Amino acid sequence: MKDFRCFINGAWVNAQSGETFESTDPFTAKVWARIPKCDARDVDLAVDAARRAFDTGEWSKLNATQRGHLLRKLGDLILRDADHLASTEVQDNGKLYAEMRGQVGYIPQWFYYFGGLADKVEGAVMPIDKPDMFTYTRHEPVGVVAAITPWNSPLLLLTWKLAPALAAGCTMVIKPSEFTSASTLELMRLIDEAGFSKGVVNVVTGFGADVGEAISTHSGIDKIAFTGGEASGRRIAQQASGTFKRLTLELGGKSAQLVFPDANIDNAVKGVVSGIFAATGQTCIAGSRLLVHESIHDQFLEKFVELAKTARMGDPMDMATQVGPVTTQPQYKRVLSMIEMARNEGAQAVMGGQPADRLECGDGWFIEPTVFAGVRNDMRIAQEEVFGPVLSVIKFSDDEEAYSIANDTAYGLAAGVWTSDMARAFTAAKRLRAGTVWTNTYRAVSYMMPFGGFKNSGMGRESGQEAIHDFLETKSVWLAFNKDVPNPFVMR
Missing domain, CATH: 3.40.309.10 (Aldehyde Dehydrogenase; Chain A, domain 2)
Structure with a gap:
């Protein structure tokens, strides 16, 4: 039996309730791990940590090139520990080791790709039609992002959110599926080893009613990136609408x-x-x-x-x-x-x-x-x-x-x-x-290609250059250099 803790503000901690729940190996149908059963109190702690890291922490002072270095280092560590991460996923979700090992071995490419893209997100100087004006756009991180991930490919589908979000400069609160939390918690050891500062990435584990809803309605979270079923995606969208959160939803299919x-x-x-x-x-x-x-x-x-x-x-x-x-x-x-x-x-x-x-x-x-x-x-x-x-x-x-x-x-x-x-x-x-x-092929994915759906299959795209823009806000900047202020009662 293995006991896990959640990861908040750079520390391994038990749930505030002190409670745990069990994770079962699908092949043996036997319990193999205990996971912290978090609730809204733990979500508050994780969001507060992510907020501080985003607003005033060491992370907020890094430039995009420095963020890229950290992402590439994380990719190297994942490659080093791919065997362990893959076997953890197999024990937790029952998917084939042959596939999980290949999948985890491919995951670093997302961190290399977005690590390289981090300092290549450019604004533009706009040829504005107003006289005596200089205008440009800049792209800024959306803020604190919550990633809610499913049980079928926990690390891969987390990576599709984590890599572009960190490259953009966001901080993260992660809720893995209650059925498959172990590999996400193991990944946090590598986040820590790579040198990400406190509060940049946090994990709270538990159930939708206790943790998911607290995330969806939390005023301190700016965006939710979710992969899962259509019904859960619709519920998250409804709950998030009260605080106008940005959303990326990758939902089901009947392909x-x-x-x-x-x-x-x-x-x-x-x-x-x-x-x-x-x-x-x-x-x-x-x-x-x-x-x-x-x-x-x-x-x-x-x-x-x-x-x-x-x-x-x-x-x-x-x-x-x-x-x-x-x-x-x-x-x-x-x-x-x-x-x-x-x-x-x-x-x-x-x-x-x-x-x-x-x-x-x-x-x-x-x-x-x-x-x-x-x-x-x-x-x-x-x-x-x-x-x-x-x-x-x-x-x-x-x-x-x-x-x-x-x-x-x-x-x-x-x-x-x-x-x-x-x-x-x-x-x-x-x-x-x-x-x-x-x-003439099927089930091929790449860090270079956007992925997402039409209709009830969701909104937004993951992977490819488009993905990083889902974690950025566009700001328009106007600089006037005329000497005389025009009529203040007339729109310029």
Whole structure:
């Protein structure tokens, strides 16, 4: 059993209540750690520390180049400790070590990228139409930022917020998911070692009702960057509106993968498998709707099921494992309930559709990779985010129908296109209402590329140069150098 503390104002402290809650390993279904159960009092302490650091602390006196040096140093430390951070995430959220190790090893690139970008954010001199005026713009940090992160990829999705926010000069209060707080707390050891001054980055752990709501309504927080479900995002937006907080919301998806008749079938099969069964389908970009042309539907589905059935399930720390457990017991139950719902709607389970009771799955929360055929796009299984290893297969007859079906959800996070016709690829990229469109690949991300969604999939962008501007305010500066003050009763 490992005991963690939260990190506030550069110190490791217990929750003000003295209470803790337990974290469970999804593979063994056994408790492995105790986490501080914070409340509004802890949020107040963290926000006060972040506010002081932003307004008057050492951090406020650093220039952008110095901030960049700290970010690059943090990236080096993460790379050094990538094995430990990755194994911590696996124990906490059950995702594959093979993926988590690669993911954590890639995370430093965000700190290198934004560390380099920190001193390259430029204002502009404006060619103003007023006489005797010199005008320019400058970009200033928005202030204290709260990052609220989910349980599926805690460190990566925190990094997408932390790196640009610190590069911009903001300070941070972080609330990780109550299911996966450990890796975020481990990262704070590296924040401390890198030399970030007190109060620049703080972590409060606990539940939404105790910590999340206190953050969303806190007058000392200037912006919230959230990744999670649509319902939670809507609640945060409503709570934050009382103090007009800036918001970046990266929410859910019901992403479609479109397979056209001219696609390379074997590559498309691999891409669709990656999109829905990698990470046990627990990604916001999961390609959970397969739209396949009617002329190749049967051939494609046969090949797809043949490959998907070879997926190895078991211990996520085993490098040979390809499908791990569902991260939380509530989510495990929810996925099973949605599978039952799909059956009741008339969808046909051609693969899986039940808990996995394989010996190699032990006592963990495993669900067999599941494929439903005969799905209509108006079924709930085609409209609602499952966040698990469940694929809905829908036929289409022509390109127009494919785009119509793909766009016919409340979400717009991602889409995949499989075709050998580049004209069709460019047309699809234009017609699909999604923040990311992949062609002949899927589930690729980079620190260089903006990421975010249309419609109910959120607002704002993370990664790429656009991301840093979500943590900056633009200030307009006017300098008048005329000797005589004009009529004070007339707008200039």
